[in-house]
Amino acid sequence: MPLVAEAQERIRALADRYEHRQSALLPALFVAQEAAGYLPSETLAEVARLLELPLSEVTSVASFYRLYFLEPVGRHLILLCTNLACALNGSEAIGRHLEERLGIGFGQTTPDGAFTLRASECLAACALAPMMMVDRERFGPLTPAGVDDVLERHRGR
Amino acid sequence: MTFWSGTVAAESILLRFTEGEGTADLDAYLRAGGYQAARTALTTLAPESVIDIVEQSGLRGKGGAGFPTGRKWKFIPKGAPVKYVVVNGDEAEPCTFKDHLLLERAPHLLLEGIIITAYAVGAQRAYVYVRREGYLARERLEQAVAAAEQRGFLGDKIFGTGFSLQVVVHTGAGAYIAGEETALLESLEGRRAMPRARPPFPAVAGLYGKPTVINNVETLCHVPAVIRLGPEAYSALGPPALFSVSGHVRRPGVYELPLGTRMREMIDQAGGLRPGRRFKAAFPGGSSSAILTEAHLDVPMDYEPLQQAGSMLGSASLIVMDDTACIVRTVARGVDFYKEESCGKCTPCREGTVWLSQIFERILGGRGRMEDLDLLAHISGGLKGGTCFCLLGESVPPSLEASLRHFRHEYEHHIRTGRCDVDDAVGAAAGVA
Ligand SMILES: Cc1cc2nc3c(=O)[nH]c(=O)nc-3n(C[C@H](O)[C@H](O)[C@H](O)COP(=O)(O)O)c2cc1C
Numbered sequence: 360m361p362l363v364a365e366a367q368e369r370i371r372a373l374a375d376r377y378e379h380r381q382s383a384l385l386p387a388l389f390v391a392q393e394a395a396g397y398l399p400s401e402t403l404a405e406v407a408r409l410l411e412l413p414l415s416e417v418t419s420v421a422s423f424y425r426l427y428f429l430e431p432v433g434r435h436l437i438l439l440c441t442n443l444a445c446a447l448n449g450s451e452a453i454g455r456h457l458e459e460r461l462g463i464g465f466g467q468t469t470p471d472g473a474f475t476l477r478a479s480e481c482l483a484a485c486a487l488a489p490m491m492m493v494d495r496e497r498f499g500p501l502t503p504a505g506v507d508d509v510l511e512r513h514r515g516r
Numbered sequence: 517m518t519f520w521s522g523t524v525a526a527e528s529i530l531l532r533f534t535e536g537e538g539t540a541d542l543d544a545y546l547r548a549g550g551y552q553a554a555r556t557a558l559t560t561l562a563p564e565s566v567i568d569i570v571e572q573s574g575l576r577g578k579g580g581a582g583f584p585t586g587r588k589w590k591f592i593p594k595g596a597p598v599k600y601v602v603v604n605g606d607e608a609e610p611c612t613f614k615d616h617l618l619l620e621r622a623p624h625l626l627l628e629g630i631i632i633t634a635y636a637v638g639a640q641r642a643y644v645y646v647r648r649e650g651y652l653a654r655e656r657l658e659q660a661v662a663a664a665e666q667r668g669f670l671g672d673k674i675f676g677t678g679f680s681l682q683v684v685v686h687t688g689a690g691a692y693i694a695g696e697e698t699a700l701l702e703s704l705e706g707r708r709a710m711p712r713a714r715p716p717f718p719a720v721a722g723l724y725g726k727p728t729v730i731n732n733v734e735t736l737c738h739v740p741a742v743i744r745l746g747p748e749a750y751s752a753l754g755p756p757a758l759f760s761v762s763g764h765v766r767r768p769g770v771y772e773l774p775l776g777t778r779m780r781e782m783i784d785q786a787g788g789l790r791p792g793r794r795f796k797a798a799f800p801g802g803s804s805s806a807i808l809t810e811a812h813l814d815v816p817m818d819y820e821p822l823q824q825a826g827s828m829l830g831s832a833s834l835i836v837m838d839d840t841a842c843i844v845r846t847v848a849r850g851v852d853f854y855k856e857e858s859c860g861k862c863t864p865c866r867e868g869t870v871w872l873s874q875i876f877e878r879i880l881g882g883r884g885r886m887e888d889l890d891l892l893a894h895i896s897g898g899l900k901g902g903t904c905f906c907l908l909g910e911s912v913p914p915s916l917e918a919s920l921r922h923f924r925h926e927y928e929h930h931i932r933t934g935r936c937d938v939d940d941a942v943g944a945a946a947g948v949a
């Protein structure tokens with residue numbers, strides 16, 4: 360499916376913000392990803408066309424960075440920090456609790472398509488350890504009950 | 517949202533802009549005295565004088581390497597027609613969280629620092645690179661840019677002078693290596709974040725091949741105070757620095773304290789240890805700094821003293837471990853981080869981190885052999901002495917080797933018994949990693 364006109368427009372506008380068109384590639388890929396849900400090859404090709412860049416370059420960049428999704432993901436992305444401050448404060452137990460509640464492992468998506476669960480490196484919010492991000496929001500210090508609460512609030516959305 | 521800044525001292529130069537509601541609102545920032553330093557610099561000081569003042573202040577980069585900021589600015593060739601300021605807001609170094617506090621709560625402080633810096637080096641465009649997960653940081657910063665443009669603090673003819681500046685906020689996409697300055701430039705140019713060869717240094721050929729100053733967010737947030745107070749008064753304050761304190765302390769957070777504050781006092785400021793727990797070890801400067809022990813509690817947290825103690829200040833991120841922390845697991849987690857984040861460009865880093873990680877898995881899984889300890893040391897040695905293309909690879913050996921030196925008995929216990937002595941001593945329920 361081609362990108363909606365609004366997303367195309369935003370991508371073209373991004374190119375104008377930079378002196379070199381390719382600098383718009385990282386933000387443009389996020390615009391495309393938000394519009395299409397993830398980045399299938401046809402969407403990558405469309406971004407390449409809109410920015411007048413070689414498809415190989417666009418694909419190579421999209422596959423390098425962690426936060427581009429080349430496969431479909433759930434409506435909500437859970438990033439559980441497992442780095443040092445969070446690990447020292449019990450993120451492993453929180454991880455097990457998340458897996459149990461969601462019925463999936465890290466790297467997987469719930470069958471209803473509500474959540475994708477991922478382990479993350481430090482999210483620069485170590486005072487909240489153990490913490491996670493759900494979409495754009497931070498949550499912590501986490502307890503099992505706190506996790507349940509956050510999941511409940513997101514499930515229907 | 518007052519959850520992560522510590523107590524703010526009367527003479528604070530940074531956290532006074534983040535406390536309470538912060539100063540993301542332009543009027544709040546102006547009420548706190550904001551944009552006065554930029555006005556002073558642009559209307560009364562020559563660019564060269566600004567650089568001299570910053571150099572005299574002793575300000576050193578807060579991104580990890582501690583390079584003197586004024587000296588870095590002096591490398592920018594004077595005559596070049598196009599120059600850039602690039603701000604490093606990637607902040608992906610484990611357990612560093614001061615820059616995001618500044619970006620979210622005091623974005624105008626950063627903008628003021630950028631204005632003064634751009635004026636000093638003669639740049640008309642600045643890019644602020646913020647890691648992808650910094651949604652709130654980018655939102656606040658973009659709002660701040662718009663507000664500052666509206667009042668004439670950014671854009672054309674700032675403060676009625678001939679100086680113009682445009683600030684563009686840019687997003688990362690999830691890659692720790694993008695924080696390395698040359699990889700950051702690659703990323704900003706829309707490519708894979710892989711480090712470039714140096715020379716040429718960014719000051720000579722940086723963004724789009726043009727002279728570029730790259731500084732950390734916190735570094736530039738110090739600049740308004742340097743101008744406002746003057747170099748002597750500024751450095752007489754310590755000079756001050758932001759410390760991210762995390763791990764096993766009761767009040768983890770960002771603390772503004774003079775450089776040279778002792779680790780012991782810093783832990784006290786952060787609420788001390790949890791009741792009934794004993795100090796075991798700490799990383800003084802993020803996961804790439806060598807672990808220190810109880811014997812080092814009185815080492816001043818400053819560049820040279822920490823180096824003498826065999827570690828480094830790095831990004832000034834103190835990660836505290838009490839007696840519930842298993843050193844082997846903690847170091848293994850650190851190694852895993854570098855394995856995940858290696859960009860793959862050079863072999864010692866790409867392969868070495870994988871091998872190390874496999875050995876740790878073996879030891880922690882109860883299948884370790886005593887020879888594994890020599891193997892760990894041997895592979896670690898292969899990552900040192902310039903075999904790696906950038907400093908990411910060299911970040912692995914310090915904490916690994918310090919742990920083998922100071923906590924060898926823990927490794928041996930794991931290997932001999934297949935069990936964790938910390939678990940055995942305090943019980944698995946005590947919040948161990
Ligand atoms: C692997 C690696 C990651 C780095 N990550 C960051 C970072 O996230 N933020 C930062 O400011 N500097 C980071 N640095 C340091 C930068 O390369 C550079 O020294 C710094 O941005 C210069 O700014 P300063 O002089 O103001 O400290 C990193 C360095 C390396 C080797």
Ligand code: SF4
Pocket residue numbers: 693711857858859860861862863865866904905906907908909910
């Ligand atoms: S040391 Fe590691 S991160 Fe740095 S260039 Fe080599 S492979 Fe990439």
Ligand code: FES
Pocket residue numbers: 440441442443444445446480481482483484485486488490610611612
């Ligand atoms: S270690 Fe978890 S947010 Fe930093």
